[in-house]
Amino acid sequence: MRQHTRSYIRPSAAFVAAVAIAGVVAPAAHAADAGAELVVSALPKASPKPGEVYDENVVITNKGTAAADGVSFRVRLTRGLDFPEPVAGCTYSTVEDQVRQAVCKIDEVVEPGASIKTAVRFKALPKALMEAVEYGTGSTGETPGEGFTDSYRRLALTADSTADLVAVGDDTEALAGNWQSVTATLRNDGPGWIRNQESDDQPALMVHIPAGTAATEVPKDCSPFGIDGPSAPGGTPGAAVYVCTPADHTIEVGQSLLYTFMLKIDADAKTTTSEVKATSVYDIHPAFDMNPANDKAQIHIAIPTDNEEDPTTSGGSTGGSAGGGSTGGGSSSGGHGNDPQGQAVGGTGSADGSVTGTLASTGSDGIPVVAGAAGAAAVFGGLLVVAARRRRAGTDAS
Numbered sequence: 001m002r003q004h005t006r007s008y009i010r011p012s013a014a015f016v017a018a019v020a021i022a023g024v025v026a027p028a029a030h031a032a033d034a035g036a037e038l039v040v041s042a043l044p045k046a047s048p049k050p051g052e053v054y055d056e057n058v059v060i061t062n063k064g065t066a067a068a069d070g071v072s073f074r075v076r077l078t079r080g081l082d083f084p085e086p087v088a089g090c091t092y093s094t095v096e097d098q099v100r101q102a103v104c105k106i107d108e109v110v111e112p113g114a115s116i117k118t119a120v121r122f123k124a125l126p127k128a129l130m131e132a133v134e135y136g137t138g139s140t141g142e143t144p145g146e147g148f149t150d151s152y153r154r155l156a157l158t159a160d161s162t163a164d165l166v167a168v169g170d171d172t173e174a175l176a177g178n179w180q181s182v183t184a185t186l187r188n189d190g191p192g193w194i195r196n197q198e199s200d201d202q203p204a205l206m207v208h209i210p211a212g213t214a215a216t217e218v219p220k221d222c223s224p225f226g227i228d229g230p231s232a233p234g235g236t237p238g239a240a241v242y243v244c245t246p247a248d249h250t251i252e253v254g255q256s257l258l259y260t261f262m263l264k265i266d267a268d269a270k271t272t273t274s275e276v277k278a279t280s281v282y283d284i285h286p287a288f289d290m291n292p293a294n295d296k297a298q299i300h301i302a303i304p305t306d307n308e309e310d311p312t313t314s315g316g317s318t319g320g321s322a323g324g325g326s327t328g329g330g331s332s333s334g335g336h337g338n339d340p341q342g343q344a345v346g347g348t349g350s351a352d353g354s355v356t357g358t359l360a361s362t363g364s365d366g367i368p369v370v371a372g373a374a375g376a377a378a379v380f381g382g383l384l385v386v387a388a389r390r391r392r393a394g395t396d397a398s
């Protein structure tokens with residue numbers, strides 16, 4: 001199983017977990033001498049239920065040769081965590097990607113060989129799921145920079161909760177020999193928000209192109225799917241199966257991500273059906289999704305015969321059906337689902353739906369505003385892994 005520890009808490013990254021600091025706090029002085037070397041103990045692992053408060057002490061030890069005159073202790077949280085209450089001596093803010101941050105000044109002199117304790121406290125919000133907490137100080141007691149050391153650590157945790165990925169298909173009509181757009185949708189019914197903190201096997205929607213059709217325009221967030229993973233850049237036309245992921249790997253509670261494909265209908269095509277499936281980038285069922293009944297849905301294209309009247313297009317979503325249709329992606333030749341045709345333009349996948357709430361900067365219970373961009377075009381960029389990868393098992397954070 002491939003595990004890549006990533007921090008989404010940095011200025012160009014996104015999350016970290018919530019923590020509160022207790023104890024004696026006062027204006028911090030910088031380290032008295034560069035000879036100080038502070039080391040912070042590791043927090044124990046946990047799997048809190050939504051609403052529970054995590055409350056543990058860490059020990060700060062000076063292993064250097066000079067005293068540290070004051071300590072600046074920082075805690076950062078991912079968006080599913082929050083501080084239980086504000087603590088005197090701490091400054092609270094929300095940084096990039098809705099990461100909550102507390103910087104607390106501990107007015108104590110830590111002599112060489114001496115240790116002090118401070119509390120790390122955070123609570124799991126109703127939408128908590130895959131989270132991370134950063135905590136610690138600089139090696140000489142200053143506010144830490146980016147990256148992790150013995151002075152500044154990271155704790156990944158998975159809340160005792162779930163999230164329900166839902167696949168939504170499309171039901172439309174088309175004429176043989178014409179073009180027709182279809183839209184597949186990936187929705188998160190919660191209660192947890194979704195972003196895998198510990199692996200690149202992120203949530204995704206697998207889309208099979210109906211037999212008798214070929215994908216000529218493909219969303220940039222959708223890559224051809226190979227043996228066990230993405231096999232070509234997003235937006236590549238002509239494949240039989242695609243895997244679509246959000247550009248930032250994040251799906252908020254209640255958010256829907258729409259992926260629209262333009263299909264060329266074969267001249268001799270008959271009514272056709274294929275499958276869309278809520279899964280992961282490597283087609284592994286996410287462990288947090290405990291409701292597989294709505295993981296699959298259908299793309300259905302009704303194509304009349306010569307004895308039927310011409311249809312009028314009536315696109316409409318058919319979402320979250322328990323019984324997915326046939327996985328009738330086209331064959332590898334003959335123009336049935338994987339022959340490059342038309343222009344390889346950017347797709348029209350877009351994010352639709354958002355979660356709103358109050359963004360707390362001082363340890364409130366509010367849930368940050370999450371903007372869900374609704375529109376026709378979703379730019380995916382280079383976040384998908386292009387080369388086919390070996391299948392991995394599991395996505396639980398360790």
